[in-house]
Amino acid sequence: MSVTSLSLAPPPLTRRAALIGGAGAAAGLLLPKQAGAQTHLQITEGTVAPLPIAIPDFVAGTPADAEVGAGVAGVITNNLRRSGLFAPIDPAAFIDRIVNVDAAPQFQNWKTINAQALVIGRMTRQGDGRLKAEFRLWDVTTGQPLDGQQYFTSPEYWRRIAHIISDRIYEKLTGEKGYFDSRVVFVDEQGAAERRIKRLALMDQDGANVRYLTRGTDLVLTPRFSPSSQEITYMEFGQGDPKVYLLNIETGQREIVGKFPGMSFSPRFSPDGQRVIMSLQQGGNSNLFVMDLRSTLTTRLTDTPAIDTSPSYAPDGSRICFESDRGGKPQIYVMAATGGAAQRISFGKDDTNASYSTPVWSPRGDYIAFTKQGGGQFSIGIIKPDGTGERILTSGFHNEGPTFAPNGRVIMFFRDPGGTSGPSLFTVDISGRNEQKVPTPGFASDPAWSPLLS
Secondary structure: OOOEEEEEOOOOOOOOOEOOOOHHHHOOOOOOOOOOOOOOOOOOOOOOOOEEEEOOOOEEOOHHHHHHHHHHHHHHHHHHHHHOOEEEOOHHHOOOOOOOOOOOOOHHHHHOOOOOEEEEEEEEEOOOOOEEEEEEEEEOOOOEEEEEEEEEEOHHHHHHHHHHHHHHHHHHHHOOOOOOOOEEEEEEEEOOHHHOEEEEEEEEOOOOOOEEOOOOOOEEEEEEEOOOOOEEEEEEEOOOOOEEEEEEOOOOOEEEOOOOOOEEEEEEEOOOOOEEEEEEEEOOEEEEEEEEOOOOOEEEOOOOOOEEEEEEEOOOOOEEEEEEOOOOOOEEEEEEOOOOOEEEOOOOOOOOOOEEEEEEEOOOOOOEEEEEEEOOEEEEEEEOOOOOOOEEEEEEOOEEEEEEOOOOOEEEEEEOOOOOOOOEEEEEEOOOOOOEEEOOOOEEEEEEEOOOOO
């Protein structure tokens, strides 16, 4: 086990990790050659008992750095608690105070308050003004260290440090990739229902650092992230027919994705970011088309008198799922990404009159999420690509627009109760547990989760 260093700048970033200082960098971590740790959270689709974990404020040398250290510990605590897999212990219960991060903790003091894992850390101001953040993850049961990392960043980016550390802890204790160092683009809605202003907005996955990408002069819908760059694609109703745009979220530069007769809907990137697939309306029906962003060549994928819309690629790019009413009402179909015969996979489990819409493929490839309407309810659910294993995660009025976290374990969606109220964002685990509201400045809809910032 070794300690790595990561220098952080504003997004977009890469997680450049390189050993620095050799053994000197790891000195004081007391890392044995064989850690032999036992604390591990087994994730299943059944009930999971959250893992008790202690996260004291990070140690710091100055009051200003101590404030940041408390903030980092707070963000990590909030991330892990919101995941539903961890139970951070109230600091009021701590009977020990971490002073020396380089020394092994007094594990009995943490066992006494039933902690199974312990996170300790330190914030140090460097001569060039940057912050050095260090953390250690300990298995309290065995007294063995699980991880140790150090990061350098400008002070204003301390929240990213907290998200990256949260991902490290999540992965070490669950065996799965985390999802905290990611962002969400959504439609921010302000004002009364009859004259509501809709703007594209971007935020961290926990609702922090909101910034607006459009001015609200035109109606915007269905923003989607590129998996390979800092771009989103979205639909805008402005002058004339709706148009599909590409927007660089760092520079603000945008361009139209081709010019098509009729209306275009539901744009989404291919997994390699080189193509955009969308639905184009021609007359009373709509079909699926894909555009190569380099050559601008457009290929038609479906040719039916029905309405085919909401396409989404499998993570390997070989297939797509989409919504079609070719069978009489909206259902989910799967076909090759190059077109051809389509297989219907939704048949209304427990309600054969139900309709299905807004399908989206999980980043892990194991499920397709959907909106299901039937019996006066709008449900968010998942189904396997072969049509088996349908499971409803949450129901109510009016749920819509699922999007997967980068690790495929959590789904975000929006709920609009109607009336004088407006839509809000929620998350739910793919097991159907741990539904939580996501904080936003106002009403919010049409969320799309980014990949990890990497």
